[in-house]
Amino acid sequence: DAGITQSPRYKITETGRQVTLMCHQTWSHSYMFWYRQDLGHGLRLIYYSAAADITDKGEVPDGYVVSRSKTENFPLTLESATRSQTSVYFCASRNRGPGELFFGEGSRLTVL
Protein backbone atom coordinates (compact mmCIF):
# COMPACT_ATOMS: atom_id res chain seq x y z
CA ASP A 1 0.00 0.00 0.00
CA ALA A 2 1.15 3.52 -0.71
CA GLY A 3 2.00 5.72 2.22
CA ILE A 4 4.30 5.87 5.18
CA THR A 5 4.47 2.98 7.60
CA GLN A 6 6.16 2.61 10.95
CA SER A 7 7.06 -0.53 12.83
CA PRO A 8 6.67 -1.67 15.47
CA ARG A 9 3.58 0.25 16.55
CA TYR A 10 4.18 -0.70 20.18
CA LYS A 11 7.40 -1.69 21.90
CA ILE A 12 8.36 -2.32 25.51
CA THR A 13 12.04 -2.61 26.30
CA GLU A 14 14.42 -2.31 29.22
CA THR A 15 16.97 0.32 30.09
CA GLY A 16 20.23 -0.21 28.25
CA ARG A 17 18.84 -2.25 25.37
CA GLN A 18 19.16 -1.26 21.74
CA VAL A 19 15.92 -0.52 19.91
CA THR A 20 15.34 0.27 16.25
CA LEU A 21 12.18 1.89 14.96
CA MET A 22 11.55 1.46 11.27
CA CYS A 23 10.04 3.91 8.82
CA HIS A 24 9.21 3.22 5.19
CA GLN A 25 7.62 5.52 2.62
CA THR A 26 6.45 4.70 -0.89
CA TRP A 27 6.25 8.21 -2.37
CA SER A 28 9.99 8.70 -3.04
CA HIS A 29 9.87 11.87 -0.96
CA SER A 30 13.24 13.56 -0.58
CA TYR A 31 12.86 14.53 3.06
CA MET A 32 12.21 12.28 6.02
CA PHE A 33 11.91 13.24 9.67
CA TRP A 34 11.73 11.68 13.10
CA TYR A 35 9.79 13.43 15.83
CA ARG A 36 8.99 12.48 19.39
CA GLN A 37 5.75 13.51 21.01
CA ASP A 38 5.57 14.10 24.73
CA LEU A 39 2.87 15.68 26.85
CA GLY A 40 3.49 19.40 27.21
CA HIS A 41 6.18 19.46 24.53
CA GLY A 42 4.27 18.86 21.34
CA LEU A 43 6.42 17.37 18.61
CA ARG A 44 10.17 17.77 18.80
CA LEU A 45 12.46 17.01 15.89
CA ILE A 46 15.08 14.34 16.56
CA TYR A 47 16.75 13.93 13.16
CA TYR A 48 15.95 14.62 9.56
CA SER A 49 17.27 13.60 6.18
CA ALA A 50 17.27 15.58 2.95
CA ALA A 51 18.16 12.60 0.75
CA ALA A 52 19.81 9.21 0.89
CA ASP A 53 23.06 9.37 2.87
CA ILE A 54 22.32 12.92 4.08
CA THR A 55 21.16 13.29 7.67
CA ASP A 56 21.25 16.09 10.20
CA LYS A 57 20.41 16.68 13.84
CA GLY A 58 17.21 18.24 15.01
CA GLU A 59 16.28 19.69 18.35
CA VAL A 60 16.76 16.60 20.55
CA PRO A 61 19.25 14.20 18.89
CA ASP A 62 21.15 12.92 21.94
CA GLY A 63 20.87 9.17 22.42
CA TYR A 64 19.58 8.52 18.91
CA VAL A 65 21.22 7.37 15.67
CA VAL A 66 19.76 7.41 12.17
CA SER A 67 20.77 6.18 8.75
CA ARG A 68 19.35 6.51 5.28
CA SER A 69 20.95 4.14 2.82
CA LYS A 70 17.81 4.07 0.64
CA THR A 71 15.41 6.91 -0.11
CA GLU A 72 12.42 5.00 1.17
CA ASN A 73 13.76 3.92 4.56
CA PHE A 74 14.78 5.96 7.58
CA PRO A 75 15.36 3.83 10.69
CA LEU A 76 15.83 5.38 14.12
CA THR A 77 18.02 3.54 16.63
CA LEU A 78 18.25 4.04 20.35
CA GLU A 79 21.65 2.53 21.07
CA SER A 80 21.14 2.24 24.84
CA ALA A 81 17.56 3.06 25.78
CA THR A 82 16.83 5.22 28.80
CA ARG A 83 13.55 5.83 30.62
CA SER A 84 13.52 9.42 29.36
CA GLN A 85 13.17 8.01 25.86
CA THR A 86 9.74 6.63 26.67
CA SER A 87 7.61 8.46 24.13
CA VAL A 88 5.57 8.24 20.96
CA TYR A 89 7.77 8.48 17.89
CA PHE A 90 6.50 9.76 14.56
CA CYS A 91 8.15 9.44 11.20
CA ALA A 92 7.18 11.92 8.48
CA SER A 93 8.11 12.65 4.91
CA ARG A 94 7.65 15.33 2.29
CA ASN A 95 9.05 16.59 -0.96
CA ARG A 96 11.30 19.62 -1.33
CA GLY A 97 9.82 22.99 -0.51
CA PRO A 98 7.32 24.19 2.11
CA GLY A 99 4.82 21.43 1.55
CA GLU A 100 2.75 19.16 3.71
CA LEU A 101 4.34 16.65 6.01
CA PHE A 102 2.91 13.14 5.76
CA PHE A 103 3.01 11.26 9.04
CA GLY A 104 3.09 7.63 9.97
CA GLU A 105 0.78 6.32 12.67
CA GLY A 106 3.46 6.43 15.33
CA SER A 107 5.48 3.99 17.41
CA ARG A 108 4.77 3.97 21.13
CA LEU A 109 7.95 3.06 23.01
CA THR A 110 8.08 2.27 26.70
CA VAL A 111 11.45 1.91 28.40
CA LEU A 112 11.29 0.17 31.79
Added chain:
Amino acid sequence: AQSVTQLGSHVSVSEGALVLLRCNYSSSVPPYLFWYVQYPNQGLQLLLKYTSAATLVKGINGFEAEFKKSETSFHLTKPSAHMSDAAEYFCAVTSNSGGYQKVTFGTGTKLQVIP
Protein backbone atom coordinates in the same frame (compact mmCIF):
# COMPACT_ATOMS: atom_id res chain seq x y z
CA ALA B 1 15.01 31.17 14.50
CA GLN B 2 11.35 30.24 14.42
CA SER B 3 8.83 29.31 17.05
CA VAL B 4 5.13 28.77 17.58
CA THR B 5 3.01 29.46 20.64
CA GLN B 6 -0.41 27.91 21.05
CA LEU B 7 -2.46 29.56 23.75
CA GLY B 8 -4.51 27.07 25.73
CA SER B 9 -3.57 23.43 25.95
CA HIS B 10 -7.25 22.52 26.36
CA VAL B 11 -10.29 24.19 24.83
CA SER B 12 -13.90 23.12 25.40
CA VAL B 13 -16.80 24.22 23.23
CA SER B 14 -20.40 23.18 22.94
CA GLU B 15 -21.56 21.38 19.82
CA GLY B 16 -22.63 24.04 17.30
CA ALA B 17 -20.52 26.77 18.90
CA LEU B 18 -17.64 28.67 17.34
CA VAL B 19 -14.24 27.01 17.52
CA LEU B 20 -11.25 29.34 17.97
CA LEU B 21 -7.77 27.92 18.48
CA ARG B 22 -4.98 30.44 18.85
CA CYS B 23 -1.54 30.34 17.29
CA ASN B 24 1.18 32.97 17.33
CA TYR B 25 4.43 32.53 15.48
CA SER B 26 7.87 34.01 15.44
CA SER B 27 10.05 33.97 12.34
CA SER B 28 12.87 36.19 11.12
CA VAL B 29 11.87 35.56 7.50
CA PRO B 30 8.46 35.17 5.81
CA PRO B 31 6.86 32.09 7.31
CA TYR B 32 4.84 29.23 5.95
CA LEU B 33 2.23 28.15 8.46
CA PHE B 34 0.26 24.96 8.94
CA TRP B 35 -2.47 23.51 11.09
CA TYR B 36 -2.47 19.76 11.65
CA VAL B 37 -5.04 17.62 13.44
CA GLN B 38 -4.34 14.45 15.39
CA TYR B 39 -7.03 11.96 16.31
CA PRO B 40 -6.34 9.45 19.11
CA ASN B 41 -3.67 6.87 18.30
CA GLN B 42 -3.07 8.32 14.87
CA GLY B 43 -0.48 10.45 13.15
CA LEU B 44 -1.00 14.08 12.24
CA GLN B 45 -2.99 15.12 9.19
CA LEU B 46 -2.88 18.45 7.42
CA LEU B 47 -5.91 20.70 7.94
CA LEU B 48 -4.68 23.72 6.02
CA LYS B 49 -1.58 25.69 5.10
CA TYR B 50 -0.56 29.27 4.40
CA THR B 51 2.11 29.69 1.74
CA SER B 52 1.99 33.46 1.07
CA ALA B 53 -0.95 33.48 -1.34
CA ALA B 54 -4.33 34.42 0.19
CA THR B 55 -4.23 35.45 3.84
CA LEU B 56 -7.52 33.64 4.54
CA VAL B 57 -6.95 29.96 4.09
CA LYS B 58 -9.70 27.39 3.91
CA GLY B 59 -9.05 23.82 4.90
CA ILE B 60 -10.83 20.54 5.27
CA ASN B 61 -13.85 19.87 7.48
CA GLY B 62 -14.97 23.53 7.46
CA PHE B 63 -11.90 24.94 9.18
CA GLU B 64 -10.19 28.13 8.13
CA ALA B 65 -7.35 30.30 9.37
CA GLU B 66 -6.31 33.88 8.77
CA PHE B 67 -2.70 34.99 8.51
CA LYS B 68 -2.20 38.35 10.22
CA LYS B 69 1.33 39.58 9.84
CA SER B 70 0.83 42.61 12.09
CA GLU B 71 -0.27 40.35 14.93
CA THR B 72 2.05 37.43 14.02
CA SER B 73 -0.99 35.20 14.34
CA PHE B 74 -2.57 32.31 12.48
CA HIS B 75 -5.66 31.42 14.48
CA LEU B 76 -7.83 28.46 13.47
CA THR B 77 -11.60 28.84 13.38
CA LYS B 78 -14.72 26.87 12.56
CA PRO B 79 -18.16 28.45 12.76
CA SER B 80 -19.95 25.45 14.22
CA ALA B 81 -18.27 22.66 16.17
CA HIS B 82 -19.16 19.05 15.52
CA MET B 83 -18.56 16.12 17.82
CA SER B 84 -16.14 14.69 15.27
CA ASP B 85 -13.90 17.77 15.68
CA ALA B 86 -12.72 16.52 19.07
CA ALA B 87 -8.99 16.00 18.57
CA GLU B 88 -5.65 17.64 19.20
CA TYR B 89 -4.61 20.49 16.93
CA PHE B 90 -1.06 21.59 16.19
CA CYS B 91 0.14 24.80 14.63
CA ALA B 92 3.48 24.62 12.80
CA VAL B 93 5.89 26.98 11.05
CA THR B 94 8.64 26.62 8.52
CA SER B 95 10.56 29.09 6.39
CA ASN B 96 12.99 29.39 3.53
CA SER B 97 15.78 29.89 6.03
CA GLY B 98 17.61 26.60 5.70
CA GLY B 99 15.50 25.45 2.76
CA TYR B 100 12.34 24.60 4.70
CA GLN B 101 14.26 21.79 6.33
CA LYS B 102 12.90 22.31 9.78
CA VAL B 103 9.26 22.47 10.76
CA THR B 104 8.62 23.71 14.28
CA PHE B 105 5.44 22.62 16.02
CA GLY B 106 3.50 24.19 18.84
CA THR B 107 2.67 22.21 21.96
CA GLY B 108 -0.85 21.45 20.76
CA THR B 109 -4.41 22.30 21.80
CA LYS B 110 -6.78 19.55 22.73
CA LEU B 111 -10.33 20.38 21.64
CA GLN B 112 -13.23 18.93 23.56
CA VAL B 113 -16.73 19.22 22.07
CA ILE B 114 -19.55 19.02 24.58
CA PRO B 115 -22.89 17.68 23.35
